[in-house]
Amino acid sequence: MSHSLAVTRSTTTAGRTRQTVNEWFNRFVASDPGLTRLRLAVQTVVSVAAVIGVEWLFVQFAHPLMVSGDSAAVAAENRAAGVMGMMAGAMVVMVSSFAGPMFTRVRDGLLGLALLPCAMFIGVVAGLALQDVKVVALAVMIVALGGAGFLRRFGAWGFVIGQGLFMGNFLGFFLGHLTDVSGVGWIAAELAIGGAVAIAAQLVLSYPSRWSAVQRLRSSFLGRADAVAAATVEVLDHPDSERSRRRRHEKLVRLNESALMIDAQLAENPRLPVGTTAAELHQHVFAAELALANASRFARAIAVADTPDSVRTLVRDAMVAVVQRAPEPVDRIGRALRELLRQDDTSAQIDDGTLLVLHRFATSVIAYAQVLAAINRQRFEPYLDRVRSHDVPEQDRFAASVSLVGGWLPGSSAVSATASREKTGQSVAARLDPSVRAGIQMTVAAAISVVAGSLISADRFYWAVLATFVTFMGANNAAEQVRKGAFRVIGTILGVVVGALLAEIVGRDVPLSIAVILVSLFLGIYLMRISYAFFAMSITILVAQLYVQLAEFSAELLEMRVLETLVGAAAAVATVIFVLPLRTSRVVRVATREFLTALSALVTDTVRGVRDGEGGHRLEAVSRDLDVAFQALESATSPSRAMLRVPGTFGGVNQQWWAAANAAHSYARDLVADAQWCTAIDGPEGARLDDATAAMAASITELVEALAEHRSTRVYTRSASLFERVATELDDHGRLTPRQLVLRDLQLIDGATAALAKSADIDVHAVDTAVTDR
Structure with a gap:
């Protein structure tokens, strides 16, 4: 026993x-959706390790930039030449790791990576040739940094050329104490080695894995679905917890992000499960997200309702089974709940509204179980078959609502570009192409950082310039640039502390130093999207190890790096605030307009489906358009919301602005869900519903136009009472039927958009009165 x-x-x-x-x-x-961060970190570290090894072999056999002699000074100079050769190759592969995913076609990507060392070589030659003419050399560095901004106009190609020219010029300053233009042949060879390793890494590590992106993203989607269910269980256990409700909503937003990323990958001709088309996989993901969002929403309502313990237990068990990703138990519990609700002694204890919600919850979890089972049955092709190229017939290609940038959703880049090009009520000069704005700002900031950095240290000023350069990379507007500059300084300070400690521990042990560099680089890149401070910290640790090997390390050197970084980041921040600023409020207004336009289209299409008796069918495209617009709005407001310290406003936009838009998106998703079960609304009530919908669309259009104007006298007219009138005239008034839920959702959407109008300081009127609702 x-x-x-x-x-x-x-x-x-x-x-x-x-x-x-x-x-x-x-x-x-x-x-980490699609393991994008992990793959980038692994590829970069493996590439850096490989290029260090190849460059070391090149140094051992070719002895580039080395001089003859037995003195300690000669040995130190030769050691420095070897270290700098390795650094040159490492710079090529690091930039290539970020540039490679920007190209959608393999051929273009390989050509772009081959172009990078060429651009770097031109920058190196300029840096070496002008090292004795300091003023001209500094002017060239300023032009190279500003040019990187102007070259953004040409997308990935501009990124490669701009990065290459500036980083090459930066490297030329570094190499100036080792050689002059007579050594450019050796430098060209070292850059070519870096380029060859970068191309090999793309061919071996990156491009084959692109075909399996959907498989990885699907795993991330299911993992985030588990997180939604777990957060819903937490809401059921703690119905009064605001933190639990907020966490549940955040998980839903992240689930939606994964679904959009899958859609974007489906449009790029990926490998799919055997016997499945891109459109079918999209429908599975859309159905799974909608069913789970419904179940989570209904569970939130059930959490605060008065229900028997037996019913509440089944609701919780269903969500726990979803967390465990077990479709059979989920289906069984959902059906058991539905049978329990049909028993007279149980239904008698529950009010009609809650009873309908419980039935809808059971239906939603059963639907989720069915689509989850279908997804689990799908099998992808073997690896060797999967990486083999193939063509998809034109009629089977999937059109997504969004395209990825470097493996991620585009964030605020599109709305920031629109805001930059638009004419506003401020000044004509502020209406610029984003590349022109960035080029001017980066040139001004570079001039400031060069002058200020040189006053601090004539030998280390390039750290200030580098800090200015990276502050502008991957940032689209003033708020993002200010946040990145702050993270650069914070990460550098932390990196100095950790770097000094590791320098003392490691000493000049080369293998151990390389190991420290690779580990810190991996962690910095992997955690970079969580906070750029991690990447800045890892680069500072790398620099500390580099100077240890060059026998130049000191505490004063690291202190100088902090000071120069602070100067460079401050130059960038001051520039984006005072020179042609693209302010957050301006970008958020553009993002809000695009969100409202997508919202109006969804409402119109949903009501059309309700009028035709087709419920929530045919709404995938407009739903995804709304999701894309919402994700852009979330990204545009994210820096300001993250930096918010006290109640009030952020970036010129009231806090309630984001809350109202967030609520409108949630209500719109509820509308799509409720429309699935809605029967047709026809006759006089249908005609009134059409009028109410037209009134809402007109009001949203007024709000969109008002947001486009610097000062507006436009008015948002409420339409909730029109939908309420339709609801009262239906024969199911007083019961929580699908039709009543749809009409309630429309009223809530109107309330959210009215709140958004108030937050934007736009007058709000009731539909049947001239009295302003303020």
């Missing part, structure tokens, strides 16, 4: 261990 009990306990413990491991693995997958 004791032996049997011990076996049982052992089995239980092993099961719990496996469950814990699976749970943490799912969290890991969910935190």
Whole structure:
């Protein structure tokens, strides 16, 4: 008996261990959609390690930039030449790791990576040739940095050329104490080695994995679906917790992000599950997201309702089964709940509204179980078949609502570009192409950082210039640039502390130093999207190790790096604030207009479906358009919301602005969900519904136009009472039927958009009165 009990306990413990491991693995997958961060970090570190090895071999056999002699000074100079050669190759592969994913076609990507060392070589030659003419050399560096901004106009090609020219010029300053233009042949060879390793890494590590992106993203989607269900269980356990409700909503937003990323990859001709088309996989993902969002929404309502313990237990068990990704138990519990609700003694204890919500919850979890089972049955082709190129017939190609940039959603780049080009009520000069604005700002900031950095240190001023350069990279507007500059300084300070400690521990042990560099680089790149401070910290640790190997390390040197970084970041921040600023409020207004336009289209199409009796069908495209616009708005407001310290305003936009837009998006998703079960609304009520919808669309248009004007006298007219009138005239008034839920959702959307209008300081009127609702 004791032996049997011990076996049982052992089995239980092993099961719990496996469950814990699976749970943490799912969290890991969910935190990194498509393992994009992990793949980039691994590729960069492997490439850097490879190029260091190849460059070391090149140094051992070719002895580039080395001089003859047995003195300690000659040995130190030769060691520095070897280290700098490795650094040149590492710079090529690091830039290539970020540039490669920007090209959608393999051929273009390979050509772009081949162009990078060429551009860097031109920059190196300019830096070496002008090292004795300091003023001209500094002017060239300013032009190179500003040119990187102007070259943004040409997308990935401009990025490669701009990065190459500036980083090459930066490297030329570094190499100036080792050689002059007579050594450019050796430098060209070292850059070519870096380019060859970068291309090999793309061919071996990056491009084959592009075909399996959908498979990885689908895993991330399911992991985030588990997180939504877990957050919903938390809401059921703690119905009064605002933190639990907020966490549940955040998980839903992240789930939507994964779904959009899958859609974007489906449009890029990826490998799909055997026997499945891109359109079918999109429908599965859309149905799964909608069903789970419905179940989570209904569970939130059930959490605060008065229901029997037996019913509440089944609701919770269903969501727990969703967390465990077990479609059979989910389906079984959903059906058991539905049968329980049909029993007279149970239904008698529940009011009609809650009873309908419970039925809808059961239907939603059953629908989720069915689509989850369908997804689980899908199998992808073997690896060798998957990486083999193939063509998809034109009629089977999938058209997505969004395209990825470097493997991620575009964020605020599109709305920032629109805001930059638009004429506003401020000044004609502020209406510029984004590349022109960036080029001017980067040139001004470079001039400031060069002058200020040179006053601090004539030998280390380029750290200030580098800090200015990276502050502008990957940032689209003033708020993003200010935040990145702050993270650059914070990360550098932390990197100085950790770098000094590691420098003392490692000393001049070359293998250990390389290991420290690779580990810190991996962590910095992997955590960079969480906070840029991690990447800045890792680069500072790398620099500390580099100077240890060059026998130039000192505490004063690291202090100088902090000071120069602070100067460079401050120059960038001051420039984006005072020179042709693209302010957050301006970008958010553009993002809000695009969101409202997508919202109006969704409402119109949904009501059209309700009028025709087709419910929520045919709404995938407009739903995804709204999701894309919402994600852009979320990204545009993210820096300001993150930096918000006290209640009030952020970036010129009231806090309630984001809350109202967030609510409108949630209500719109509820509308799509409720429309699925809605029967047709026809006759006089249908005609009134059309009038109410037209009134809402007109009001949203007024709001959109008002947001486009610097000062507006336009008015948002409420339409909620028109939808309420339709609801009262229907024969199901007083009951929580699908038709009534749809009409309630429309009223809530009107309320959210009216709140947004108030937050934007736009007058709001009731539909049947001239009295302003302020």
